[in-house]
Amino acid sequence: MEARNLLRYTFFLFFILLLVLFTLSNLPSPPSDKAEMLNCAAYSPWCTSKNRIQSKKPDFLQKPTNPTRRRHSADVPHHPLDPLTVTELNTVRKIIQTHDFFKNKAYALHSVVLEEPEKKLVLRWKKGEPLPPRKAAVVARVGGASHVLTVDLGSGEVTRHETGHMSGYPTMTVEDMTSVTWAPLASADFNRTVVERGVDLADLACLPISLGWFGKSEENRRLIKVQCYSLKDTANFYMRPIEGLTVLVDLDTKEVVHITDKGKNIPIPNAANTDYRFAAQNSYQRLVNPISIEQPKGPSFTIQDDHLVKWANWEFHLKPDPRAGVIVSRAMVRDPGTGEMRNVIYKGLTSELFVPYMDPTDAWYFKTYMDAGEYGFGLQAMPLDPLNDCPRNAYYMDGVFAAADGTPYVRSNMVCVFESYAGDIGWRHSESPITGMEIREVRPKVTLVVRMAASVANYDYIVDWEFQTDGLIRIKVGLSGILMVKGTPYANMNQVNDQESLYGTLLSENVIGVIHDHFITFYLDMDVDGPDNSFVKVNLQRAYTSPGESPRMSYLKAVRNVAKTEKDAQIKLKLYDPSEFHVINPTKKTRVGNPVGYKVVPAGTAANLLDNNDPPQKRGAFTNNQIWVTPYNETEQWAGGLFVYQSHGEDTLEVWSNRDREIEDKDIVVWYTLGFHHVPCQEDFPIMPTVSASFDLKPVNFFESNPILKIPPNVESDLPICKADASA
Amino acid sequence: MEARNLLRYTFFLFFILLLVLFTLSNLPSPPSDKAEMLNCAAYSPWCTSKNRIQSKKPDFLQKPTNPTRRRHSADVPHHPLDPLTVTELNTVRKIIQTHDFFKNKAYALHSVVLEEPEKKLVLRWKKGEPLPPRKAAVVARVGGASHVLTVDLGSGEVTRHETGHMSGYPTMTVEDMTSVTWAPLASADFNRTVVERGVDLADLACLPISLGWFGKSEENRRLIKVQCYSLKDTANFYMRPIEGLTVLVDLDTKEVVHITDKGKNIPIPNAANTDYRFAAQNSYQRLVNPISIEQPKGPSFTIQDDHLVKWANWEFHLKPDPRAGVIVSRAMVRDPGTGEMRNVIYKGLTSELFVPYMDPTDAWYFKTYMDAGEYGFGLQAMPLDPLNDCPRNAYYMDGVFAAADGTPYVRSNMVCVFESYAGDIGWRHSESPITGMEIREVRPKVTLVVRMAASVANYDYIVDWEFQTDGLIRIKVGLSGILMVKGTPYANMNQVNDQESLYGTLLSENVIGVIHDHFITFYLDMDVDGPDNSFVKVNLQRAYTSPGESPRMSYLKAVRNVAKTEKDAQIKLKLYDPSEFHVINPTKKTRVGNPVGYKVVPAGTAANLLDNNDPPQKRGAFTNNQIWVTPYNETEQWAGGLFVYQSHGEDTLEVWSNRDREIEDKDIVVWYTLGFHHVPCQEDFPIMPTVSASFDLKPVNFFESNPILKIPPNVESDLPICKADASA
Incomplete structure (x- = not known):
């Protein structure tokens, strides 16, 4: 028995040695220079992969320089x-x-943005006046703890705020997300199973997947789950x-804390017909002639001082x-x-997204x-x-952000602003054959779009703010x-x-598109003709006549109900109990x-x-209603809480709203959640045609009358x- | 007492005489030539009114000829x-x-349209083959009764169908609608009250208002209600x-059957700021530079043989x-x-509209x-x-219709077909900073729009069929x-x-915008890869895991339920009990x-x-669900019934559907009702900015994969x- 055990032990040692050698020989070297962390070619295993198809674009596809x-x-x-700046x-x-x-401490800056001046200072400020003191709001991890700080750029003073006793961690840094995808390669077990499944380690593409919170095992430690894919023969890993x-x-x-290695019997789907890149197609299909939105006199908007957009009757x-x-x-x-x-919105933004997948397996x-x-x-x-x-004719705006060490970097062309004309009609009237009058008055609809597209790993979210005249x-x-x-x-x-x-749905051989939802919650600090507004539910009720x-x-x-407190304004939409939702200025009338x-x-x-008691839903409780209204509070901007990573849901919009504060004739914030159920279908494979909701x-009695009565129609000249x- | 009565009588006679003289002197002469009935200038009291502002358009507004x-x-x-033709x-x-x-009979043709050949003949027909026999479906009023006839154009044969014992009358003719607006002027009482209210009879504009059915008083006689407006100082009467x-x-x-003369204390709202015509504005406001959808190589669609539209991957x-x-x-x-x-729709159309106003007064x-x-x-x-x-670059299609005496006339430019590009995205993916791969693949979205705008007196309905690649x-x-x-x-x-x-809402001095709904019910004879289809409700249900x-x-x-009979497919949409609604071909799989x-x-x-028992709702019962599915039946095309005017609601989609016929693996028709609640607001005055719904x-597993994977991106050249x- 002894000898046999020794043999086993020797064999095991030998195997481990082989594995380590194999791993090292397959492992691309991790990035060394921190400054290059944001440069794909320097650090991404798959960016430089042999599988990347070199761009062999036909001439007409050569993109203009930025x-x-x-x-x-x-x-x-x-x-x-x-x-x-x-x-x-x-x-x-x-x-x-x-x-x-x-x-002399290790630290990482998870967020460095402008600490916006108090609202009243901003409202009071006029062009030409000196700016209010410039301050930075900084979220930092220092010595394993999260901190919220204010840095006064003028004085150099740093004020440290209490982080409180809330659960949760700050938004990951890009460095967090990219470096963690390397971590599994340090595990021989991981490497072995990957190789056993027939994947070359050089073909690995791994994603950092936030793991939410389900109890003790997701507490007191900043954790993430990494899952991997094969890049072989397709960019669409x-x-x-x-x-x-x-x-x-x-x-x-x-550190690799744990590996779950299930599903070894599940083949890796093959790569055929998954690459969506134009350069990867062996043929292409031109369905329509070139088409373009053209403005011979140029666009009608201007961007003043880099950030102030002026277009038609709008400014923001x-x-x-x-x-x-x-x-x-x-x-x-x-x-x-x-x-x-006239003021409409003081501040509007995408506050949070919540994307639960509907598969309870491991x-x-x-x-x-x-x-x-x-x-x-x-x-x-x-x-x-x-x-x-x-x-x-679109204008492109760059983002200027800070890396984890505070170094600024530029995300070029991150946002675009353009005018859109789809052939739609702003207003029209023809007199009908009944009256026989010869009237045909039609005005085209032209809009201004602000667009951003966020690629959160696989998904692309296109967010448009579209302004109409x-x-x-x-x-x-x-x-x-x-x-x-x-x-x-x-x-x-x-x-x-x-x-x-x-x-979910079987989309292709060995590929299931898992059912999931998307919720996008918007923060809308409405200031209709001034900060103090009321929220009115105009309920359409069936009424009966007397005999x-x-x-x-x-x-x-239409029955009008002014919401007194927050709970009056927790709204679930109902097709058979419909309402209009007005934000009014109670002190101003037409x-x-x-x-x-x-x-x-x-x-x-x-x-x-x-279920409201499901742990993910406690964190995503801000999606429990489609509409909420809260009194303005500068600390309440992120519907899932400031520190949402691994949070338990103690700091969500629902928690704030359930305080049931007064909201009548107050500076109020409206929250709207847009939702999608997504049962995938084969048309979503290998890349999804855009699906939109809005x-x-x-304006409702905001203007005295139709504000675009006097716009001219289009004429040929x-x-x-x-x-x-x-x-061409 | 005798003498006093005589005096009264004489005075009364004198007054009547005066009134008749006054009326005659103010009455524009009605049209004499029937052929001119469709020419505005010849017959419309307000078309030639002195109040019509002569077109004094600035040069740039001179429209090109058609x-x-x-x-x-x-x-x-x-x-x-x-x-x-x-x-x-x-x-x-x-x-x-x-x-x-x-x-030798008085008759009016209320409808003369193609009697479409049997579906199987149409499906079998191929270009180049002789057409199936051409027939006309005619609805005629002859001697006070409604008749449905088939006229065989080849043989000259006329087949008369039973009109049945259904209530209701055919669609009004244009001649009905226009001539009835004159009828009140034959009443001295009417003229007197108009004049007493300060309106010159020459300024009258009257509308024919269908009166629905509320009981005995709307039965056995074809009736209409006429209400009038003052055209003085505005085209927007x-x-x-x-x-x-x-x-x-x-x-x-x-014949004037009855006059209800209430509301004499209600002033006629003044005309200020109501005229929306460009030529009537004393100034105009150009908010944006000219903007246009341009296609340097021309549009990508063709119209073959006047009616067959071919565009990109579509044909209809x-x-x-x-x-x-x-x-x-x-x-x-x-x-x-x-x-x-591949077949998608055999036939789609706007089947009926229902527009109930929410004011129960007289x-x-x-x-x-x-x-x-x-x-x-x-x-x-x-x-x-x-x-x-x-x-x-839009293509305009004319309508060719028949007047009440059968004379054909042309409604020019009634429908347009154009390609639209709003700057939207067909599909996209960028690789995120997480993976760092340099991928940015985006395809623009170009669509084909078929548009019509119906001006049913005051309202304009813009109906778009938009096809995507x-x-x-x-x-x-x-x-x-x-x-x-x-x-x-x-x-x-x-x-x-x-x-x-x-x-409703007070929109301007003395003007209330009355609350109302709009329902538009579409008939969609779906033939997904062939006539026989099934309707599947894919219900999204909350499921619980075991402890x-x-x-x-x-x-x-996602729980799939195939509808066996019509009642399985009577759908009320529910936000909190959501479903997808699939029309599948049960015999064809991916x-x-x-x-x-x-x-x-x-x-x-x-x-x-x-309320379902409210008389209007009995007639509008086809709006009781958002979705219905019926087996194909060539007589069931108009959701409110063939003869909907003054009908009692015995021939609606609801009645048909409640027969609960089998619909699994059958040739089925899907009905969808789009609805709007309209609580007017001041912005809707004096003309409404367009509000849309869709x-x-x-396709859901119709294609094996994304059908536009291979389309090229836009490039500058x-x-x-x-x-x-x-x-300019």
């Missing part, structure tokens, strides 16, 4: 809400480097999951934000009667992403593709990109007995005495159906004379 | 579904004129109601229809794999319009305004035009104690075994809340080089 590349080293702030970020970095609290292999990693130490401040993506502030519309610019149950608070919705917004993401603002979210799919032994539905056990009163038995009446207002107009959406903010590019 | 004016005298049908309509007219049944004055008129004899037959507006038939999309054209309770069946949705579609209703069809309805408003003594809300008693099974407590599962299908995707909509038909028109 039309708007700007230098930012000389940027200076012009407006109290302007984001921190490169110079200011460098100042913050230096202040922190030399500050006692940070000196997302379609080639190594199913069931989940590596739990400590985000701070990068626009800035990229690492967490929210874009922030629209001080949106004002011109009154056609008085000519004055490798999937925890996928309940909060893309803004966990990954940084703005951090994930990559440069837009001119002529495709945005039409000709009639005062309407449409906030639209488009979903495209690539599904997060699950490997399966099944190659055909005829092998499946119970379709529901798939938790003999009318040949009609029933009709609808000529004939209606309160001026804007209404929130929901359109198609989806509600969250998870809601509107619409205004329109451009165009010819095809000679080179 | 770019597509076509002669139709030589049109011949090319396709079994092509509408009747001018020649064919003349043939029908002659056959009827000389037919025994009509000879709709904003100047003579409130409370309702004239009940016999539609056949034009398109025709104007006097009742439905437009009919889209045989919509097929090309499979990118096999190249074959002059308003009956306003419960069914615009297609009562007024003819297509009859009310006026010529589109090039460059404003539709962008440059990814296989999606969006059916969108835009509402614009002018509100139907109510006069009121109130000039300010501070005079109003009970806002609900207004039944210990997963850290997750709940998730959503490579991996999913049934091929299209889904109906609702978006924002409104439900009908009237629903989609979307494809796009046009444009300059401003030198004359």
Whole structure:
């Protein structure tokens, strides 16, 4: 028995040695230079992979060089809400480097953004006046703890705030996300199983997956789960999951805490027809002639001082934000009667996303992403593709963010602004054959779109703020990109007995598109003609006539209810108990005495159906209603809480709203959640056609009358004379 | 006492005489020539009114002459579904004129359209083959009775169908609608009260208002209610109601049956700021530079043989229809794999509209319009305004309809077809900073729009059928035009104690916008890869895990239920009990075994809340669900019944569906109702900015994968080089 055990031991040692050698020989070297961390080619295993198809684009696909590349080293702030400039970020970095609290400590800056001045200071400020003191709001991890600090750029002073006793961690840094994808390779077990599954380690592509919170095991330690894919023969590795292999990693130490290795019987789906890149197609299909939005006199908008957008009757401040993506502030519309610019929104942004997947099995149950608070919705917004993401004549705005060490970097072309004309009609009337009058008056609808596209790993979220000349603002979210799919032994539905056990749809051989939801919660600090507003539910109720009163038995009446406190404004939409949702200024009335207002107009959406006691839903409780209204509070901006990563849900919009504070004639914030149920279908494979949903903010007795009565119609002589590019 | 009575009598006679003289002197002469009935200037009292502002358009507003004016005298049908041509309509007219049944009788033709050949004949037909026999479906009123006839154009045979014992009358003729507006002037009482209210009879504009059915008083006689407005100082007479004055008129004899004369204390609202015409503005406001959709190589669609639209991967037959507006038939999309054209829709159309107003008082309770069946949705579609209703490069299709005597006439530019590009994204993916791969693949979204705008008196309905290259069809309805408003003594809300008693919103001094709903019901004969389909409700249900099974407590599962009979497919949408609605071909599966299908995707909509026993709702019972599915039956096309005017509701979609016929694996028709609640606001005065809602038909496992994977991105060299028109 002894000898036999020794033999076993020797064999085991030999095997381990082999594995380590194998691993080392297959392991690409990790990045060495921190400054290069944001340069793909320097650190990404798959960026430089042999599988990347070299760009062999036909001539017509050669992209123009970035039309708007700007230098930012000389940027200076012009407006109290302007984001921190490169110079200011460098100042913050230096202040922190030399500050006692940070000196000689390992630290990482998870967020460095402008600490916006108090609202009243911003409202009071006028162009030409000196800016209020410039301050940075910094979230830092120092010595294993999270801190919220204010850095005064003028004085160099650092104020440290209490982080409180809330659960949760700050948004990951890009460095967190990228470096953790390397961590599994330090585990021989991991490497062995990958190789055993037939994947070359050099073909690995791994994703950092936030793991939510389900109890003790996700507490007191910053953790993440890493799952991997095979990049072999396709850039679309997302379609080639190594199913069931989940590596739990400590985000701070990068230590592999645990490996779950299930699903070894599940083949890695093959790569055929998964690569969506144009250069990877062996043929292409031109379905339509070139088409373009053209403005012979150029666009009608201007961007003043880098961030102030002026277009038609609108003006607003626009800035990229690492967490929210874009922030629209001080949106004002011109009154056609008085000519004055009237306040509509003080600040609007994407506050949080919640994306629960509907598969309770081991490798999937925890996928309940909060893309803004966990990954940084703005951090994930990559440069837009001119002529495709945005039409000709678009203006591109860069994001200026800080890396984990405080170094500023530029995310170029992160946001675009353009005018859109789809052939739609602003208003029209023809007289009918009944009256026979010869009237045909039609005005085209032209809008201004602010767009950002965030690629949170596989998914692409296109967020549009669309301004109309009639005062309407449409906030639209488009979903495209690539599904997060699950490997399966099944190659055909005829092998499946119970379709529901798939938790999704068989999209291709061995590929399941798992059912999931998307919720996108918007923060809308409405200031309709001033900060103090009220929220009015205008409920449409069936009313009955008295016997003999009318040949009609029933009709609808509009019953107005002013919300006194927050709980009055926790709204679940009901098709059979409909309401309009008005934000009014109770102190300002139109000529004939209606309160001026804007209404929130929901359109198609989806509600969250998870159980309220389910741990993910406690964290995502901000999606329990479609509409909430809270009194303005500068600390309540992120619907899932400031520190949403691994949070338990003690700091959500629901918690705040349940305090039931007074909201009548107060500075109020409206929250709207847009939802999607996504049952994938084969058309979503290997990349999804865009699906969109939206809601509107619409003037309701805000103007005395139709504000675009006097706009002219299009006439031929205004329109451009165009010819095809000679080179085409 | 005797003498005093005589005096009274003499005075009364004298007064009547005066009134008659006054009336005659103020009465414009009615049209004499029937042929001119469709020419505004010849017969309309307000068309030639002194109040019409002469067109003094600035030079840049001079419209080009109709770019597509076509002669139709030589049109011949090319396709079994092509509408009747001018020649064919003349043939029908002659056959009827000389037919025994009509000879020497007064008759009116309420509808003359192609009687479409049996579906199987159409499906079998191939281009180049002779057409199936051409027949006309004729609805005629002969001797006070309604008749449905088939006229065989080849043989000259007339087959008369049973009209049955259903209540209701055919769609009004244009002649009915226009001539009845004169009828009140034959009443001295009417004229007196008009004059007493301070309105010059020459300033009168009157509208024919369908009165629905509320019991005995709306039975056995074709009736209509006429209400009038003052045209003085504005073309927008709709904003100047003579409130409370309702004239009940016999539609056949034009006899005034009854006058209700209430509301004499209600002033006629003044005309200030109501005229929306560009020429009537004393100034204009150019908010944006000219903008245009340009295609340097021209549009990508072709119209073959006048009615067959071919664009990108789509092909469909398109025709104007006097009742439905437009009919889209045989919509097929090309499979990118096999190249074959695959059936999606056999026939789609706007089946009926229902527009109940929410005011139970005397002059308003009956306003419960069914615009297609009562007024003819297509009859009310006026010529589109090039460059404003539709962008440059649009193709305009004319409607060819028959007047009441059978004479064909042309409604030019009634439908347009154009390509739209709004700057939207077909699909996209960027690799995120997490993976760092340098991928940015984006494809622009270009669509094809078929548009019609029906002006049913005050309201304008813009109906779009929008085809996407990814296989999606969006059916969108835009509402614009002018509100139907109510006069009121109130000039300010501070005079109003009970806002609900207004039944609407005070829009301007003495003008109330009355609350109302719009429902638009679409008929969609889906033929997904063939006629026999099934309807599957894919219900998303909250499911619970077993204790210990997963850290997750709940998730959503998709439960498929195939509808066996019609009642299984009577769908009320529920946000908290959501489903997808698939129309599948149960005999055809994808490579991996999913049934091929299209889904109906609702978006924002409104439900009908009237009591089911309310008489209008009995007639509008087809709006009791958002979705219905019926087995194909060629007699079931109009959701409110064939003869909807004054009908009692015995022939609606609800009645048909409640037969609960089998619908599994049958040729089925899907009905979708789009709804709007409209609580007017001041921005809707004096003309409404367009409000839209839509629903989609979307491929769901219809294609093996994303059908537009291989389309190329835009590149600069494809796009046009444009300059401003030198004359601008």
